[in-house]
Amino acid sequence: MTTKGRQAVIAGVATSDYPLLPDLSEHAVHGQAADRALADAGLSMADVDGFASAGFFPMYALGVTEYLGLHPAYFDETNAGGASFEVLVEHAAYAVESGAAEVVLVTYGSVQLSQMGRTLGTGAPGGAGALAPGPAIYDALWGNTLVGNYALAAQRHMHEFGTTPEQLAAVAVTMRKHAASNPFAQKRELITVEDVVNSRLVADPLHKLDCCVISDGGAACVVTSAERAADLPNAAVYVLGGAHASTHQMNLSAMADLTVTGAAQCGPLAFRRAGITPADVDVAQLYDSFTITVLLTVEDLGFCAKGEGGAFVEDDGLGLAGRLPTNTDGGGLSACHPGMRGMFLIVESVRQLRGECGETQVPGAAIAVAHGTGGMLSASATLVLGRDAP
Amino acid sequence: MTDAATPSDPRPPKPRPAPVPDPDSAPYWAAAHDGRLVVQRCENCGTYQLYGRDRCLVCRGPVVWVEASGKGTVYSFTVIRQNYARPFRDWIPYVVALVDLVEGPRVMTNLVDCAPEEVAIGLAVRARFEPVSEEAGIALFELDR
Numbered sequence: 001m002t003t004k005g006r007q008a009v010i011a012g013v014a015t016s017d018y019p020l021l022p023d024l025s026e027h028a029v030h031g032q033a034a035d036r037a038l039a040d041a042g043l044s045m046a047d048v049d050g051f052a053s054a055g056f057f058p059m060y061a062l063g064v065t066e067y068l069g070l071h072p073a074y075f076d077e078t079n080a081g082g083a084s085f086e087v088l089v090e091h092a093a094y095a096v097e098s099g100a101a102e103v104v105l106v107t108y109g110s111v112q113l114s115q116m117g118r119t120l121g122t123g124a125p126g127g128a129g130a131l132a133p134g135p136a137i138y139d140a141l142w143g144n145t146l147v148g149n150y151a152l153a154a155q156r157h158m159h160e161f162g163t164t165p166e167q168l169a170a171v172a173v174t175m176r177k178h179a180a181s182n183p184f185a186q187k188r189e190l191i192t193v194e195d196v197v198n199s200r201l202v203a204d205p206l207h208k209l210d211c212c213v214i215s216d217g218g219a220a221c222v223v224t225s226a227e228r229a230a231d232l233p234n235a236a237v238y239v240l241g242g243a244h245a246s247t248h249q250m251n252l253s254a255m256a257d258l259t260v261t262g263a264a265q266c267g268p269l270a271f272r273r274a275g276i277t278p279a280d281v282d283v284a285q286l287y288d289s290f291t292i293t294v295l296l297t298v299e300d301l302g303f304c305a306k307g308e309g310g311a312f313v314e315d316d317g318l319g320l321a322g323r324l325p326t327n328t329d330g331g332g333l334s335a336c337h338p339g340m341r342g343m344f345l346i347v348e349s350v351r352q353l354r355g356e357c358g359e360t361q362v363p364g365a366a367i368a369v370a371h372g373t374g375g376m377l378s379a380s381a382t383l384v385l386g387r388d389a390p
Numbered sequence: 391m392t393d394a395a396t397p398s399d400p401r402p403p404k405p406r407p408a409p410v411p412d413p414d415s416a417p418y419w420a421a422a423h424d425g426r427l428v429v430q431r432c433e434n435c436g437t438y439q440l441y442g443r444d445r446c447l448v449c450r451g452p453v454v455w456v457e458a459s460g461k462g463t464v465y466s467f468t469v470i471r472q473n474y475a476r477p478f479r480d481w482i483p484y485v486v487a488l489v490d491l492v493e494g495p496r497v498m499t500n501l502v503d504c505a506p507e508e509v510a511i512g513l514a515v516r517a518r519f520e521p522v523s524e525e526a527g528i529a530l531f532e533l534d535r
Contacts, residue, residue, distance in 0.1 A: 143478030151468035204469040
């Protein structure tokens with residue numbers, strides 16, 4: 001992110017066990033992911049002087065640092081829902097490059113499946129807006145659900161551009177193919193477009209198989225300087241650029257155009273900061289809360305024109321041999337979605353750039369994009385990572 | 391939409407959630423309680439807006455509440471077929487829509503008195519009102535046939 005002075009890198013990554021962790025507390029999931037990421041980096045808790053995390057409670061990062069026994073000089077808990085961790089790692093890179101911190105540990109943990117069951121997304125009393133004070137009440141009175149918000153965007157995209165349910169389904173089919181190679185994935189049996197469109201409708205036009213799984217799980221990464229990483233065991237992955245944007249908070253009625261997310265703002269900015277174009281991207285990890293989320297994202301990031309996302313994703317366009325190999329771990333649609341999946345996108349990006357992904361490795365991957373989408377299509381955050389020094 | 395409990399759920403019907411008015415929103419909910427739809431208009435630049443705010447979204451000018459036509463078109467909609475929260479689960483399937491008012495602002499609402507299959511983007515709709523507390527009402531919409 002800077003051409004002079006310190007360059008931020010990711011020196012270690014890990015996921016916790018997933019997708020079902022009935023014997024772990026939420027904080028213990030953070031701990032497991034943190035220990036593994038630090039071990040991957042060849043570092044220990046004693047090296048950590050910065051910490052970042054986000055969750056559903058205020059002062060969340062303070063709680064995790066208390067649990068882990070950390071007293072960092074830098075901490076951050078910027079909450080952008082599922083996009084939080086792309087923002088937190090972007091911020092961590094700035095902290096490292098400014099000298100505010102030397103080793104920033106970023107962790108995520110959730111036991112949502114074990115604690116809440118599968119009703120999340122279609123069961124919040126009074127609607128999801130009940131979680132937020134003030135104006136959020138305007139959209140919270142109608143029995144809309146989290147799924148319903150994304151369904152409204154999908155319906156509008158279909159209306160404006162002729163996108164079909166089969167095209168949306170193609171996203172889920174490809175993610176499942178990738179999940180089949182991931183031994184930890186929550187769903188691994190292959191599915192077809194017909195399976196998706198014949199699964200029951202949850203909120204028209206989104207079917208059950210257009211929706212992510214609900215999981216327990218966590219993940220972590222270690223951000224440090226290239227200088228510090230030089231004698232650490234794994235190849236450092238360079239944080240080339242990041243940017244974030246928001247269009248609204250809980251009120252989808254405040255989103256100007258349901259077919260254009262904040263990715264249209266932060267994607268080009270992140271690419272410019274990284275000095276790349278969409279054509280340079282070898283592999284993408286795109287937040288896939290729902291099939292429509294991915295379709296909107298490939299358009300907004302500029303991998304295809306607005307309205308052409310359906311044609312872009314169909315026929316395994318997001319497959320390993322497709323137009324943009326995407327979500328090589330199986331994504332939230334099939335592998336693991338514990339609520340705020342953004343850290344998993346970063347972990348998988350780093351693994352791709354280190355060439356560790358086995359059957360779903362994209363050969364020679366040198367540039368990876370992790371893009372989070374949080375809330376009700378509310379927040380977007382893009383992180384560009386590179387195998388080689390800028 | 392009725393609020394009858396389903397045979398499998400013998401508990402008494404749960405009412406619709408009611409907004410708790412605050413200084414920004416009280417005129418909006420009170421008007422709907424009286425059967426009127428109101429929007430804010432900027433006295434400086436003329437922009438119409440919802441939800442209620444202290445100032446204009448565009449120019450930070452002063453705003454006043456004015457009566458709206460109550461007419462609009464469907465910007466998007468979904469049919470909710472799974473919601474575990476009461477009272478909504480008793481109404482499944484039901485339509486959640488975003489309506490663009492002719493004055494400009496967009497609102498989320500339920501489309502009522504129509505079959506889900508009748509709903510399409512672009513259809514004309516009109517507001518009708520339902521009191522949900524002593525001080526607040528909500529604007530539902532129906533097809534403007």
